[in-house]
Amino acid sequence: MSITGLLLLFYVLNIWMDFSVTILGSNAAKPTMRRFSSAQVLQTGENLHLIDCAEGTQIQMERFHLKFSLVKTIFISHLHGDHVFGLPGLLSTFSMLERTAALDLYAPPPLENWLNGLLKYFPPLSYPLHIHPLTHNEPTVIHENKQMTVTAFPLKHRVATFAYLFREKEKPLNIRKDMIDFYRIPLREIVAIKAGSDFTDNDGKTIPNERLVFPPIKPRSYAYCSDTAYLPAITNILHNTDLLYHEATFADDNSERAVATFHSTARQAAQIALDSQVEKLIIGHFSSRYDDISVILREAQAVFPNTEAAEDGKVFRLPEITKRRNE
Amino acid sequence: MSITGLLLLFYVLNIWMDFSVTILGSNAAKPTMRRFSSAQVLQTGENLHLIDCAEGTQIQMERFHLKFSLVKTIFISHLHGDHVFGLPGLLSTFSMLERTAALDLYAPPPLENWLNGLLKYFPPLSYPLHIHPLTHNEPTVIHENKQMTVTAFPLKHRVATFAYLFREKEKPLNIRKDMIDFYRIPLREIVAIKAGSDFTDNDGKTIPNERLVFPPIKPRSYAYCSDTAYLPAITNILHNTDLLYHEATFADDNSERAVATFHSTARQAAQIALDSQVEKLIIGHFSSRYDDISVILREAQAVFPNTEAAEDGKVFRLPEITKRRNE
Numbered sequence: 001m002s003i004t005g006l007l008l009l010f011y012v013l014n015i016w017m018d019f020s021v022t023i024l025g026s027n028a029a030k031p032t033m034r035r036f037s038s039a040q041v042l043q044t045g046e047n048l049h050l051i052d053c054a055e056g057t058q059i060q061m062e063r064f065h066l067k068f069s070l071v072k073t074i075f076i077s078h079l080h081g082d083h084v085f086g087l088p089g090l091l092s093t094f095s096m097l098e099r100t101a102a103l104d105l106y107a108p109p110p111l112e113n114w115l116n117g118l119l120k121y122f123p124p125l126s127y128p129l130h131i132h133p134l135t136h137n138e139p140t141v142i143h144e145n146k147q148m149t150v151t152a153f154p155l156k157h158r159v160a161t162f163a164y165l166f167r168e169k170e171k172p173l174n175i176r177k178d179m180i181d182f183y184r185i186p187l188r189e190i191v192a193i194k195a196g197s198d199f200t201d202n203d204g205k206t207i208p209n210e211r212l213v214f215p216p217i218k219p220r221s222y223a224y225c226s227d228t229a230y231l232p233a234i235t236n237i238l239h240n241t242d243l244l245y246h247e248a249t250f251a252d253d254n255s256e257r258a259v260a261t262f263h264s265t266a267r268q269a270a271q272i273a274l275d276s277q278v279e280k281l282i283i284g285h286f287s288s289r290y291d292d293i294s295v296i297l298r299e300a301q302a303v304f305p306n307t308e309a310a311e312d313g314k315v316f317r318l319p320e321i322t323k324r325r326n327e
Numbered sequence: 328m329s330i331t332g333l334l335l336l337f338y339v340l341n342i343w344m345d346f347s348v349t350i351l352g353s354n355a356a357k358p359t360m361r362r363f364s365s366a367q368v369l370q371t372g373e374n375l376h377l378i379d380c381a382e383g384t385q386i387q388m389e390r391f392h393l394k395f396s397l398v399k400t401i402f403i404s405h406l407h408g409d410h411v412f413g414l415p416g417l418l419s420t421f422s423m424l425e426r427t428a429a430l431d432l433y434a435p436p437p438l439e440n441w442l443n444g445l446l447k448y449f450p451p452l453s454y455p456l457h458i459h460p461l462t463h464n465e466p467t468v469i470h471e472n473k474q475m476t477v478t479a480f481p482l483k484h485r486v487a488t489f490a491y492l493f494r495e496k497e498k499p500l501n502i503r504k505d506m507i508d509f510y511r512i513p514l515r516e517i518v519a520i521k522a523g524s525d526f527t528d529n530d531g532k533t534i535p536n537e538r539l540v541f542p543p544i545k546p547r548s549y550a551y552c553s554d555t556a557y558l559p560a561i562t563n564i565l566h567n568t569d570l571l572y573h574e575a576t577f578a579d580d581n582s583e584r585a586v587a588t589f590h591s592t593a594r595q596a597a598q599i600a601l602d603s604q605v606e607k608l609i610i611g612h613f614s615s616r617y618d619d620i621s622v623i624l625r626e627a628q629a630v631f632p633n634t635e636a637a638e639d640g641k642v643f644r645l646p647e648i649t650k651r652r653n654e
Contacts, residue, residue: 030420033390055416056383063360079448085416089382092408093357110448118445121406121437 017045017147019168019220020317021243024060026284026310028227028249028263029082031056036312037082038285040245041066042166042222044147050074050090051164051224057086058093064313068097073143075150076107077226078161079114088118095126102128106142106152108160109133134162139237153237155228157262163225165237171216179212220318223278226285229259230268238276242318245310246272248283251296266296270303284310344372344474346495346547347644348570351387353611353637355554355576355590356409358383363639364409365612367572368393369493369549371474377401377417378491378551384413385420391640395424400470402477403434404553405488406441415445422453429455433469433479435487436460461489466564480564482555484589490552492564498543506539547645550605553612556586557595565603569645572637573599575610578623593623597630611637 020043025036037054041061048070050057061068071094077083094103105111112131119125134142134152143150151165172194179185183201185193193199199207223238226247238244248270249263258265264272266283273281283300286293286309293309300307308316347370352363364381368388375397377384388395398421404410421430432438439458446452461469461479470477478492499521506512510528512520520526526534550565553574565571575597576590585592591599593610600608610627613620613636620636627634635643 029423031386031416033386036386055413056386059358059360059363059383081416081419081449085412085419086382089358089408089412092412096356114445114448118441121441122408 018043018317019222020315021222021245021282022064022066022315023282023284023310023312024057024064025052025054026286026312027082028247028285028287030288031082032288034312035286036060037085038077038226039083039086040224043070044166044168046070047072047145047147049150049166052077052083052226053086053090054082055085055089058090060312061090068094069099071103072145073150074103074105075152075162075164075224076105076111077155077163077224078108078157078159079110080159080227083227084111084114087115091115091119091125091129092122095123099127102130104130104132104143106132106134106150106162106164108162109135110160139165151237153234155225155234156231157227157229161227163223163228163234163237165221165223165241167221167241168219170219173209173213174216175213179207183207183212185212217319222318225272227263229262230264230272232272232275235272235275238272238278240277242279243282243316244273244276244278244280245282245284247285248296248300249285249287251290251299253295254287254289266300267303270300270307273300273304273307279306280316281307282310282316283307286310345370345644346549347642348549348572348609349391349393349642350609350611350637350639351384351391352379352381353613353639354409355574355612355614357615358409359615361639362613363387364412365404365553366410366413367551370397371493371495373397374399374472374474376477376493379404379410379553380413380417381409382412382416385417387639388417395421396426398430399472400477401430401432402479402489402491402551403432403438404482404490404551405435405484405486406437407486407554410554411438411441414442418442418446418452418456419449422450426454429457431457431459431470433459433461433477433489433491435489436462437487466492478564480561482552482561483558484554484556488554490550490555490561490564492548492550492568494548494568495546497546500536500540501543502540506534510534510539512539544646549645552599554590556589557591557599559599559602562599562602565599565605567604569606570609570643571600571603571605571607572609572611574612575623575627576612576614578617578626580622581614581616593627594630597627597634600627600631600634606633607643608634609637609643610634613637 022041024039027035031037036056038052039054039057040051042049139153141149142152148168152162155161198209221241222243223241224245246269248266250258250265297309349368351366354362358364363383365379366381366384367378369376466478466480468476469479475495479489482488525536548568549570550568551572573596575593577585577592624636
């Protein structure tokens with residue numbers, strides 16, 4: 001393949017960079033065979049970002065073919081067992097696999113003491129673990145890489161809890177392969193064209209930029225809100241997010257229990273989605289009281305029709321393609 | 328049913344009291360979907376005794392229909408992640424289910440600090456957890472109930488590690504239902520007959536005890552030895568045990584690694600079984616280096632033919648009936 005070909009392949013890959021969420025666990029409180037507790041993986045290109053890490057997360061990652069070596073960052077919502085009890089095992093497994101790359105972990109402050117306190121009984125990890133305690137009262141960009149920013153903001157639960165909003169950065173224009181061939185555009189011009197320049201050929205003829213490029217795909221966004229009581233204030237922050245995961249531990253039949261335990265009902269989760277004008281809502285963190293979660297799902301869909309229920313192994317891909325990972 | 332009938336039913340149940348081991352995890356180091364890490368349940372009648380508690384133990388218990396409410400004691404071999412990372416989740420789940428019965432947990436001393444250190448970040452457990460640190464250099468009866476004694480003795484591993492030997496107590500003689508009817512034996516005589524007395528009927532005729540009873544079944548025993556380097560000294564303690572679980576992390580092809588990591592090869596595990604004159608050997612704690620553990624199994628069987636490989640969900644019942652639990 002020529003250098004031009006390689007470059008184009010890179011751009012094409014970049015346009016179609018995977019942006020998908022895989023559900024590893026969808027149950028509240030305690031795991032079952034059918035539904036493990038809270039954990040998800042956001043995949044952006046070749047990077048995996050783990051969001052919460054319940055017991056069995058490493059098992060689910062293997063089950064759903066998510067490579068340990070691609071995990072770049074971990075985001076923990078709060079220090080409740082059903083969101084963190086998989087961390088000791090996963091972090092130890094990274095060591096066993098002789099990871100050397102540093103790992104960034106974001107979480108409310110008590111997690112650092114908890115995790116360091118329990119890990120100190122074992123051999124040191126094979127890689128630097130950087131724990132970043134979150135203490136912000138306002139939405140704050142806590143993490144950034146070439147592709148995206150991650151904003152954390154507080155939720156309302158029995159302990160300090162954060163939501164995470166993952167937002168892709170604006171992408172450059174994409175050059176058209178057929179135009180490169182047609183106008184014999186030299187490699188050195190491509191960066192300028194992608195930045196918006198016109199192209200002047202050997203005969204001095206100027207080709208306008210819009211003829212040479214097609215627009216980048218719209219930056220995609222995903223927000224994870226779990227666990228929380230109904231908190232209408234977050235709709236401003238979530239405004240126009242493509243995909244929202246919001247806990248819906250209960251249906252309306254347990255609304256008093258939802259209030260008492262600082263959880264949301266499906267109707268409340270859907271109201272947040274509606275008021276935030278998101279594209280799509282995923283609900284999860286279902287109470288074990290519900291053998292059949294269809295009552296929860298229907299309640300949400302009555303308010304916000306484009307709602308789907310989380311299932312372990314389900315993948316939500318943006319632009320929207322939903323499928324199950326091969327098992 | 329008459330009182331005699333009920334009593335007899337009780338005795339029959341007692342004779343046939345379940346004594347079985349269910350494997351919850353059979354892998355070393357890290358869990359996979361096929362093989363979780365070390366955990367087992369010894370069932371004696373209606374009591375469950377958990378032996379080691381790797382990540383996902385609570386999930387496996389549910390999968391294999393082992394009721395949380397029947398767990399009476401927990402025995403932990405040593406403080407390595409692949410033997411204990413399921414404890415926080417399981418103990419929390421007991422609380423969530425509103426357990427109030429005290430729970431006894433036996434383990435080498437560092438476990439107490441580790442566990443208390445990590446549990447203190449969460450609401451107190453709903454039940455008393457009694458942690459018994461084991462510091463014995465010699466085999467010691469550390470636990471006893473009506474049915475059995477549990478003897479702990481040290482193994483040879485990288486950290487303090489204990490083996491556990493579960494041994495049923497001698498059972499009383501079992502009275503024959505047909506003789507009760509035939510000689511019209513009154514209820515009040517039964518305890519004495521079971522203790523070995525003859526019976527004198529209304530006509531003054533004496534019926535010898537051996538005509539009235541059948542002998543109790545032989546007390547059964549099970550030993551759990553994991554993790555350990557080859558340790559021939561334990562064969563004296565294990566002498567005549569019915570069922571022995573001994574780790575066999577490696578086959579001979581990794582014998583140097585076995586020495587370096589204080590683990591056993593399959594041949595060594597089988598040698599322990601042979602020298603201990605046990606009935607049957609289960610090997611487990613297989614290294615993930617082996618996709619197919621048949622090489623490990625064959626190596627053990629060459630030395631001790633009555634060897635079986637642990638598989639998650641496999642049940643070993645004494646007297647010997649091996650089956651898989653329904654999934």
